[in-house]
Amino acid sequence: MDKTVEKKLTKWLKLQKKACGFYLNLSVFFGVLTGLSLMCQAWLIATVLQGIIIDELPKSDFIDHFWALLLLTIVRGGLAFARERASFQAGARLRMQMREAVLDKLALLGPAFIKGKPAGSWASIVLEQVEDLQDFYARYLPQVVLAGFIPLIILVAVFPINWAAGLILLATAPLIPMFMILVGMGAADANRKNFSALARLSGHFMDRLKGLSTLKLFNQGEKEARVIRKASEEFRERTMAVLRMAFLSSAVLEFFAAVSIAVLAVYFGFSYLHHLDFGHYGVSISLFTGLFVLILAPEFYQPLRDMGTHYHAKAQAIGAAEELMALLDHPSEQHGGDKKISGAVEIEAKDLTVYSLDGCLLLGPVSFKVKADEHVAIVGPSGAGKTSLLNALLGFLPYKGQLKIAGTELSELALDGWRKHLAWLGQEPQLFHGTIRDNIAMGRSLSDEAIYKLLAQAQILDFVQQQPQGLDYPIGEQTSGLSVGQSQRIALARALAQQAQLFILDEPTASLDSLSEQAVQSTLTQAMQGKACVMVTHRLENLSAMDKVLVIDKGTIVQQGRYEQLVSEPGTFKQMLEEASSVSEFDIGSAELKGDK
The missing domain is CATH 1.20.1560.10 (ABC transporter type 1, transmembrane domain)
Structure with a gap:
């Protein structure tokens, strides 16, 4: 040395x-x-x-x-x-x-x-x-x-x-x-x-x-x-x-x-x-x-x-x-501000560029707005920068340009205070070794009645009530003892407990079967009424209910608008939709062949 x-x-x-x-x-x-x-x-x-x-x-x-x-x-x-x-x-x-x-x-x-x-x-x-x-x-x-x-x-x-x-x-x-x-x-x-x-x-x-x-x-x-x-x-x-x-x-x-x-x-x-x-x-x-x-x-x-x-x-x-x-000496993108959010959560990005922790450009420049009660979907090919945008919103990646939350620059906000307004749900939820109660409460003082209500909203209450331990049902490492759908719905109940103004969703139904997907999507739709939502997804067929769709390709927004508008015009979104339809038809054909056999 x-x-x-x-x-x-x-x-x-x-x-x-x-x-x-x-x-x-x-x-x-x-x-x-x-x-x-x-x-x-x-x-x-x-x-x-x-x-x-x-x-x-x-x-x-x-x-x-x-x-x-x-x-x-x-x-x-x-x-x-x-x-x-x-x-x-x-x-x-x-x-x-x-x-x-x-x-x-x-x-x-x-x-x-x-x-x-x-x-x-x-x-x-x-x-x-x-x-x-x-x-x-x-x-x-x-x-x-x-x-x-x-x-x-x-x-x-x-x-x-x-x-x-x-x-x-x-x-x-x-x-x-x-x-x-x-x-x-x-x-x-x-x-x-x-x-x-x-x-x-x-x-x-x-x-x-x-x-x-x-x-x-x-x-x-x-x-x-x-x-x-x-x-x-x-x-x-x-x-x-x-x-x-x-x-x-x-x-x-x-x-x-x-x-x-x-x-x-x-x-x-x-x-x-x-x-x-x-x-x-x-x-x-x-x-x-x-x-x-x-x-x-x-x-x-x-x-x-x-x-x-x-x-x-x-x-x-x-x-x-x-x-x-x-x-310990690694530079971190720590927001040093102490301002609190006042008013409804609205997002305004202007010439926003997102970087990795070692300074590589991941996304941008992009400009968009998300109103207080607006539901926005972010779609695009893999590697386009969708998750990088979410990480910037969560405060995990450095950025340049303008990214305002309720009129205040994100870098001036206290991160702890900002995250209290967020509910996050990803495609691979992390449940911790402990009980169902522990994983939903996450250190907060929630009564059993409140937890049962959240489980009912997430459509997982029946499973919990069937267990002899109830809320004390143990969850092992790597969510052992639960199926993917059950893990996702428990994570959804935890997200609902946040009482958030903004839902940030990263492929929340990607790993679910059709029945679990419908259950989770139905619960999210009810919970997000009157609240803002930013969702990354590859499921293009369910975007008609979204207020706006942002199409990202190679780090920039190439299209944005309502689902009906994007379907009717040539571009990346229509191409992705056609490719998704081709894959679906192939799957259906394969299933029919298996049925004939």
């Missing part, structure tokens, strides 16, 4: 640590107290052994020392537990806030942006990549501070009693951070590639799982299984590369720490044999001095070794942060 990019990601990660609250500082505080308690234990042990072995004092003189050692052991255990709890809470608060920020950003960017990636990739970001930030905030960041504090405190305690031992500690300490930096150069890049492979695998697997029936019907199951096997193998290899680096670096860090302690032990050994005579300020080196320094020596390197161990948490977090930062 480029060093500039790595520094940028590291800086971004550190800026997020305020989400950890005071728990991060609390973890450091408990770590410092643990270090101080350890130094006190080292002093007590060295004092006891000096007194008993060298000074030949009775053991009874050290009863208080033994009780103090026992007490410090208990205190250290309590401090270690408190530090772990504080560290975990710091990471947990960060993860919770990060997931909230990701979900808020995705809601702000809207479905047009989300559809640019497979669902599995988003799941990887929200779950695995946010989860992998835990150790960076819970362990690495506190350990960086402790790796500076604890060795410094130990040096302050060692130098006054033996400057040579202090110099050995001071000289050998940089070996561990230096090696950490060398390893870290490749670790962050390895983790980044590992996350990319995981996101690809998750997205690929989820997409193929959703389309399993199609793959089976086209005899492509074995081929896709080989593709998933190859992606899994790539992910395995990258994971093993990261683990190899982690194990190698841990082993080398332990080696350097062991060598440094051995140098210190050799110095004291030769000093006791009178082969070395320096470092003791003119006073002979006592057993207390050697024991005190040698007990502290492993603890001097331990914070640095722990930081080396947790340095992989930094590399892991940098790998995860790349996509998180790109998502």
